[in-house]
Amino acid sequence: MDLRFTPEEIAFREEVRRFFREALPESIRRKMVDGRHLDKADIVAWQRILNARGWAVPDWPVEWGGTGWTPVQRYIFQEEMQQAPAPQPLGFGVNMVGPVIIAFGSEAQKRHYLPRIRNIDDWWCQGFSEPGSGSDLASLKTRAERVGDHYLVNGQKTWTTLAQHADMIFCLVRTNPRVKKQEGISFLLIDMKSPGITVRPIVTMDGGAEVNEVFFDDVEVPAENLVGEEGKGWDYAKFLLGHERTGIARVGVSKQRIRRLKELAALEPAGGGRRMIDDRRFREKIAAIEVELKALEMTQLRVVSAERQGRSKKPDPASSILKLKGSEIQQAVSELLMEVVGPYAMPYQPDEEGWNEPPIGADYAGPLAPTYFNWRKISIYGGSNEIQRNIVAKAILGL
Amino acid sequence: MDFDLTEEQRLLRDAVERLVAEEYDFDKRKAYAQEPAGFSPARWAQYAELGLLGLPFPEALGGVGGTPVETMLVMEAFGRGLVLEPYLATVVLGGGLLLLGGSAAQQQEMVPEIARGRLRLAFAFGERQARYDLADVATTATAAAGGGFVLSGAKGVVLHGDSADRLIVTARTAGGPREREGISLFLVDAQAAGVTVRGYPTVDGLRAAEIAFREVRLGPEALLGPRDHGLDLAERAIDLGIAAVAAEAVGAMSALHELTIDYLKTRKQFGVAIGSFQALQHRAVDMFVALEQARSMSYLATMMAEAEDALQRRRMLSAAKVQIGRSARFLGQQAIQLHGGVGMTMEYKAGHYFKRLAMIDTLFGDADHHLALVAESGGLIDAA
Missing domain, CATH: 1.10.540.10 (Acyl-CoA dehydrogenase/oxidase, N-terminal domain)
Structure with a gap:
């Protein structure tokens, strides 16, 4: 047992850190620190910088642009990226549809889509959830009927993140309603410009509109856009949800947000001429989160260490713990970031293009409450924390 | 790594x-x-x-x-x-x-x-008024004419103090109450004249003692470590103790969790194993998360226990003690709850794990004490 990284790993961390310091545009870094919305151009620009460096898809096989890094290097890269703080490459492409295409797609699909995902030439979104199918995803109803050389798709997807920017959507669709619900599902790649697709924004309680409803009305999809075999979509979806759990705990994000919290606590008045950082109770609330986060970081390192030993080729069930604890910690930090500004959490100051009013209170206060509101999503998306508990109960505890 | x-x-x-x-x-x-x-x-x-x-x-x-x-x-x-x-x-x-x-x-x-x-040895560091403050030492060791010291005072809840052949005692050789400087450590024969040991069982089935020292005469060779600067030494030993009880707690928690999972799988009510109920499954998962987080911090405590950088070592050991205390309390309480009535009985092992875990929290400072230390030291993550 040894906590120390090797000299090569330490050098690698330095290299990565230097790259983020030099290559990450200041305007993007500032938005990340302040917790403001990134626009499409920010995300595209950053992913292309990463791609130019060869680091957009570290986890992919080397032949498709991966880096061949060890699990420890991948961990270091993630952590440094989160702490920079830099945006993650668009997950719907890089971590979701990309690995599915690599594992199950045709040669033509690989050659066409994978380079475009790396360079974010296609903006991908995810068509899984439906109004009637959330945690019970396999009950989904969107139909795809084979008609000649294409599928005819009808139905509705929802909670589709950033569909307003999307060129492509990967969808779970029902191709066979006569078999067991999991066995009648297929995995389709659909061009968002296809006639019959309508995108309608859903405004969330923070005032943002990052999620959407997507309607399919007699949408024609070429048959070659089927991934793998018809009826195997559920297996591919499980592969996708279990794949690429590095960084799911988002330890680096929480570290960076705690740094920010302490920075603001040193600025914010606590009454009586004191600052929030002088308030013993508030400091202990921060410390309590830091302890949990340290434990989670160690838990994550245990998973990385086991991965490196090749003991867990399959996604480690411990990744469910990472998601459970990681989401709770991120939410707890977002809560304190709202509390730290006290009454100045209240003024509503939209974070949108064209809003040029002078800030009310400190210039950092505006996004803090909305981020707290928005981050409630973290324990819901990607399999709610209750679903994660079901998984641990079954897979690890055997209940 | x-x-x-x-x-x-x-x-x-x-x-x-x-x-x-x-x-x-x-x-x-x-x-x-x-x-x-x-x-x-x-x-x-x-x-x-x-x-x-x-x-x-x-x-x-x-x-x-x-x-x-x-x-x-x-x-x-x-x-x-x-x-x-x-x-x-x-x-x-x-x-x-x-x-x-x-x-x-x-x-x-x-x-x-x-x-x-x-x-066998015992470390007598605690005093009635001190709670968890190692520097709050009222026991005194005054220099005796012709060399050596005279030790007077009282120590409380000394682990295994009643079976030790020798005691290692913190005493004030200089300085005022609660000052970090002026504390020295002494080796004292448990049979020496003026030493009174009142041994007793602890609620978790182990042993401890209240020990009084009444003008106990010590030779110069009784001094352990530097005179007046013994607190660092005491803290380093306590950190070894924290790492050790962290591991002990993880062992007890693992066993108690397994016992609980077995019970959930075998105990039938309403015609089914109670482990089929989601409310209990989720509780068992939360216990598992608490256990694994504690295990992670036990590893950290072990790997930091001898670290040279005292500030880092103290922070990490305190952080580990916070996590151990909180995890042990949650896991212990839920284990008894999930067992129902049988968990309450003296004849069943779960209660004994529960009691030991509860007492480990009070050893070397409880979760609140160590959380305050973490917070006072500026926390684990440096500000931006």
Whole structure:
């Protein structure tokens, strides 16, 4: 047992850190620190910088642009990226549809889509959830009927993140309603410009509109856009949800947000001429989160260490713990970031293009409450924390 | 960065786990607790034979040359068995203090004797008014004419203080109450004139003592470590103790969690195993998360226990103690709840784990105490 990284790993961390310091545009870094919305151009620009460096898809096989890094290097890269703080490459492409295409797609699909995902030439979104199918995803109803050389798709997807920017959507669709619900599902790649697709924004309680409803009305999809075999979509979806759990705990994000919290606590008045950082109770609330986060970081390192030993080729069930604890910690930090500004959490100051009013209170206060509101999503998306508990109960505890 | 054990470490772990499985079942433990010392001298002799009592000591002193990792493995196994012997008091704390602060003569005299199982120590650091503050020392050691010291005062809840041959006592040789400077450590024969030991069982089935010192005369060789600057030494030994009880707690929590999961799978109500109920499944998962978070911090405590950077070491050990305390409380309470009535009984093992876990929180400072220390030190993550 040894906590120390090797000299090569330490050098690698330095290299990565230097790259983020030099290559990450200041305007993007500032938005990340302040917790403001990134626009499409920010995300595209950053992913292309990463791609130019060869680091957009570290986890992919080397032949498709991966880096061949060890699990420890991948961990270091993630952590440094989160702490920079830099945006993650668009997950719907890089971590979701990309690995599915690599594992199950045709040669033509690989050659066409994978380079475009790396360079974010296609903006991908995810068509899984439906109004009637959330945690019970396999009950989904969107139909795809084979008609000649294409599928005819009808139905509705929802909670589709950033569909307003999307060129492509990967969808779970029902191709066979006569078999067991999991066995009648297929995995389709659909061009968002296809006639019959309508995108309608859903405004969330923070005032943002990052999620959407997507309607399919007699949408024609070429048959070659089927991934793998018809009826195997559920297996591919499980592969996708279990794949690429590095960084799911988002330890680096929480570290960076705690740094920010302490920075603001040193600025914010606590009454009586004191600052929030002088308030013993508030400091202990921060410390309590830091302890949990340290434990989670160690838990994550245990998973990385086991991965490196090749003991867990399959996604480690411990990744469910990472998601459970990681989401709770991120939410707890977002809560304190709202509390730290006290009454100045209240003024509503939209974070949108064209809003040029002078800030009310400190210039950092505006996004803090909305981020707290928005981050409630973290324990819901990607399999709610209750679903994660079901998984641990079954897979690890055997209940 | 790795969490792997060496081949020797795996062998050690297996050996101690086997020993606990064979010699420490519920009924045997009950019998050991009834022995005069409150533990089993036969087991103690067996630990000596296996080399466990010399585990952290260098070979030149009759030891095995182990690291805190070896101690962690032993303590985790001991936690599973709710072992009663004074391993923490004698080997971890007593031996630790001798290695960290003892003169060559003191080490040569005592360390091999510990390893052979012939010398038991206890660390008397707590006082009634001090709660968890190691620097709040009212016991005094005044310089005696012609060299040596005179020790007066009282120490409380001294772990295994009633079976120790020698006590290691913190006393004030200079400075005012609660000052960090002016504290020294002394080796005191438990039989010395003026020493009164009132031993008693603790609520978790172990032993402790209230000890009074009334003008106890000590020779100059009784001083352990630097005069007036002994607090650092005491803190380093306490940190070894924190790492050890963290591992013990993880062992106890693992065993208690397994016991609970077994119960959920076998206990039937409404015609089905109660483990099929989602409310109980989710509780069991939350217990598992608490356990794994505690295990992670036990590893951290082990790997930081001897760190040179005192500030980092103190922060991380305090953070570990916070996590251990919180995890143990949650897991322990839920284990009893999920067992229902049977969890309440003296005749069932769950309650004994619960009690030990509750007492481990109070050892060396509870979760609140250590959380305050973490917060006062500026936390674990530096500000931007």
